Amino acid sequence: MTTLANSLGGYEDTRKNSYSLERFLQEPVSPTTSRYGRFGGTSPSGSMAGMGPVMGGEYRGLGGNARRPRLLLMGQKRSGKSSISSVVFHKMPPTETLFLESTTRIQKDPIHSFMDFHVWDFPGQLDFLDPTFDFDHIFGELGALIWVIDAQDEYLDPLSRLHSTIIAIQRTYPIINIEVFIHKVDGLSDEYKLDTQRDIMQRTQDELSDAGLDSVQVSYHLTSIYDHSIFEAFSKVIQKLIPQLGTLENLLNMLCLNSGIEKAFLFDVLSKIYIATDSSPVDVQSYEICSDYIDVIVDVSEIYGYDRKPATQLPGYTPGETPAADEEDTAPEASSIIRLQNGMVLYLREINKYLALICLMRKEGLEKQGLVDFNVQVFQNALTRVFEIGRS
Numbered sequence: 001m002t003t004l005a006n007s008l009g010g011y012e013d014t015r016k017n018s019y020s021l022e023r024f025l026q027e028p029v030s031p032t033t034s035r036y037g038r039f040g041g042t043s044p045s046g047s048m049a050g051m052g053p054v055m056g057g058e059y060r061g062l063g064g065n066a067r068r069p070r071l072l073l074m075g076q077k078r079s080g081k082s083s084i085s086s087v088v089f090h091k092m093p094p095t096e097t098l099f100l101e102s103t104t105r106i107q108k109d110p111i112h113s114f115m116d117f118h119v120w121d122f123p124g125q126l127d128f129l130d131p132t133f134d135f136d137h138i139f140g141e142l143g144a145l146i147w148v149i150d151a152q153d154e155y156l157d158p159l160s161r162l163h164s165t166i167i168a169i170q171r172t173y174p175i176i177n178i179e180v181f182i183h184k185v186d187g188l189s190d191e192y193k194l195d196t197q198r199d200i201m202q203r204t205q206d207e208l209s210d211a212g213l214d215s216v217q218v219s220y221h222l223t224s225i226y227d228h229s230i231f232e233a234f235s236k237v238i239q240k241l242i243p244q245l246g247t248l249e250n251l252l253n254m255l256c257l258n259s260g261i262e263k264a265f266l267f268d269v270l271s272k273i274y275i276a277t278d279s280s281p282v283d284v285q286s287y288e289i290c291s292d293y294i295d296v297i298v299d300v301s302e303i304y305g306y307d308r309k310p311a312t313q314l315p316g317y318t319p320g321e322t323p324a325a326d327e328e329d330t331a332p333e334a335s336s337i338i339r340l341q342n343g344m345v346l347y348l349r350e351i352n353k354y355l356a357l358i359c360l361m362r363k364e365g366l367e368k369q370g371l372v373d374f375n376v377q378v379f380q381n382a383l384t385r386v387f388e389i390g391r392s
């Protein structure tokens with residue numbers, strides 16, 4: 001194991017730029033945007049010092065414009081669109097989605113997290129290809145179109161609506177990411193799931209070829225709100241919208257290589273979406289255990305964490321003044337280590353109030369814990385730099 005600072009060409013920046021997970025949890029939640037929980041898509045106060053286009057509101061991915069990407073959830077009635085949005089972004093327990101009412105108007109949900117974006121939930125009965133709808137307004141600032149298909153229901157009609165939608169938007173907006181969620185697969189056998197996916201892929205490919213759109217890329221995900229598959233699918237959707245993804249992956253690779261880490265995830269604590277991971281293959285079990293670990297840490301922090309007030313409530317703060325970065329920096333970042341029965345270790349370090357690094361390593365790796373801690377600190381500083389450069 002070596003120090004990451006060496007691998008990063010001697011880069012060393014001792015400036016601390018960390019935020020507290022606990023403090024994030026204790027910040028006020030706006031009743032207008034939070035329908036279901038404490039996270040509720042609110043905008044926590046406090047600056048996002050050092051976090052650029054991906055962090056704190058701006059996005060320069062598509063076409064270089066500083067915009068908030070929009071994720072459109074579309075599909076037939078009762079396919080599970082509102083449930084997905086509620087479970088992933090508002091911590092709604094999956095069983096409570098049974099009581100969700102049918103959406104009658106477009107639900108626009110601003111999500112303020114490591115990257116600000118909007119989630120628009122379309123009522124299933126709405127025909128947005130109708131000429132009375134402002135097509136450009138709906139698809140103009142799109143990051144991804146997420147088409148939800150209920151795999152437990154008859155899907156040929158919804159599929160043909162998907163095809164006509166792709167054909168309609170491709171002509172004007174060819175760079176849109178099209179993501180098909182083959183949803184509610186929890187009740188299906190593995191064989192049936194794969195057959196359904198194969199059938200949907202084949203029919204879509206045939207339809208697009210007939211329309212002369214062979215080159216259109218469509219991604220397919222088997223999802224359910226009753227397990228981690230929905231979070232994993234969203235992770236992949238969001239990752240495509242992060243301009244710095246390649247750099248984040250390289251940093252994670254270097255961290256793993258130099259610290260004896262087998263798998264590392266950079267998680268958004270708000271949604272449990274991972275925004276980057278190293279390039280070793282993701283196995284579901286590692287992802288699930290890391291995702292569960294975040295839940296535990298978040299819950300324990302919320303119940304037992306001490307009350308660290310936001311900078312605006314600290315003594316000496318004058319209303320109207322921008323809180324000094326130093327005040328944010330005084331809070332130590334949360335960290336935690338758990339030894340698992342199988343000889344592995346889970347290592348968590350909060351990077352800022354939105355992101356946490358979670359690593360899986362063998363217990364021998366912790367014999368040099370000081371080195372691992374140091375490398376993680378260097379990784380944290382490098383990450384801050386990446387976003388600073390992106391912003392400038």
Ligand SMILES: Nc1nc2c(ncn2[C@@H]2O[C@H](COP(=O)(O)OP(=O)(O)OP(=O)(O)O)[C@@H](O)[C@H]2O)c(=O)[nH]1
Pocket residue numbers: 076077078079080081082083084094096097098099100101102103104122123124125183184185186187223224225226
């Ligand atoms: N088994 C299963 N049921 C699900 C899943 N996701 C959603 N549901 C159920 O599907 C039903 C419809 O979910 P909604 O989220 O209201 O569907 P919608 O697409 O928003 O419906 P509209 O608002 O009418 O367009 C609810 O009873 C959910 O509990 C899933 O992954 N598995």
